[in-house]
Amino acid sequence: MVHQPSSTARLSPSGDTEDMAEMSKVLAPRLAYFAGVARTEHVTRAAQEMNVPQSTLSRSMARLEQDLGVDLFARHGRTVSLTPAGRTFLASVERALAEVERAAEEVRADADPFTGKVAFGFLHTMGAETVPGLLQAFRADHPRVRFSLVQNYGEAMLERLRAGELDLCLTSPVPDAPGLVARRLDEQKLRLVVPADHSLATRRRIRLAEAADETFVTLEPGYGLRRITDDLCQEAGFKPRIAFEGEEAETLRGLVAAGLGVALLPPPAVPRPGVVELTVTAPRAVREIGVAWLEGHPDTPPVAAFKRFLLSRRGSLLPT
16 A cells, blocks of 8 residues: 655655754654554544543644654544554554653652652762661661662762762762852861881871871872872872872772882771771871762752751761
């Protein structure tokens, strides 16, 4: 059977990206109407089921055929039947509508106050003890809220926050950037970590300036802890001589244990053999921990609840 093109087609299937985008914009609102008419094969019955005026539905189907340039229905008085082109179109329309419904159900589920999802980013050094403790405490009152957890360094998490991939992130230093809201939650003391057989290992405290001649192992540039290390060394009057750069604090501890340098690090979740951790008395060696989110970004109920929980932990975020 040959499909007869409508004489007043509005869009041509040229394949041009802009043309296809325009076609999608025109066709999309009519797809559910088309599926309803195709299912019932009766315009009046479809209009009743979808609670729209019959005239609106008839005009919509006529415009859809006009825009496509193809007859989708054969008319038989008050009933209609699909043409071969209509059957082909219906199969794709039903898949598209099912995908839209699946996506709608997914976002509804993620926003559910009781079972919704929070996309939460945090530093690697927060992963062993701090974040598990936070989640355990939060889920005592919100047992079915789900989490998508992302561990990364600060700048990478802020990029994902700006891209809409994260709802909240726990990071250091506390960011001060356009488009972001950040709140300081706590601070964490940093220690100078030295090999167990180092000449400084018999000490309990040290001024950072005393380590000016040491070789340092640090995180790579772009990590918040690297910036803090550089700033503290500058404040102590020297530029650190760096032998190794890594991506994870516990790897740096391993390098220190191997005698490859010293490092400024937060306390470990579990004591590491082969190293001694010295309290830094000057300058004041701490890093601030804060939570950040997108300014003006609406929160779903589970995100709002977790944000309130984090803000309630000011001053008691970190394990003692």
